[in-house]
Amino acid sequence: MAMQVELKRVGNMKFEAVGAGGNSAVVDGPKKSGGTEEGLRPMETMLVALASCSAMDIVHILKKQRQELEDLNISVTGERVDAVPSVFSSIELHYAATGKVDLEKLERAAELSIGTYCSVAAMLRDKVEITYRCSVG
Numbered sequence: 001m002a003m004q005v006e007l008k009r010v011g012n013m014k015f016e017a018v019g020a021g022g023n024s025a026v027v028d029g030p031k032k033s034g035g036t037e038e039g040l041r042p043m044e045t046m047l048v049a050l051a052s053c054s055a056m057d058i059v060h061i062l063k064k065q066r067q068e069l070e071d072l073n074i075s076v077t078g079e080r081v082d083a084v085p086s087v088f089s090s091i092e093l094h095y096a097a098t099g100k101v102d103l104e105k106l107e108r109a110a111e112l113s114i115g116t117y118c119s120v121a122a123m124l125r126d127k128v129e130i131t132y133r134c135s136v137g
Contacts, residue, residue: 014038043088046120047076050130051093053120057113058095062105070099090129097136106134 013029029035075094
């Protein structure tokens, strides 16, 4: 199955990414590189891709477990190596759920997402240590 996005330059280091459905996101560089900092940086989009892929898994899994999820927030921290290219050496996700959600079920959903279902995690896991923690409040 093919997937395609279009990337169009809309400023010096600023680009608009448009997906097949017409939805868009802005990617931009730091001021020191000629950017305007009006969009996500490319490596931030990697963190967004991982978090959003996993978020969809978590919501789906918790629904199947009959958990009453009200909200889910994910904070993602990526540590990068001090070299060129400056790739991620580790990434940690913190899943914070609200509602009538059992912490053990949330932890199991995160384990299934990161270990089995999330395509982005699958692409990263051979090169990047991915860890997670969960909380319910």
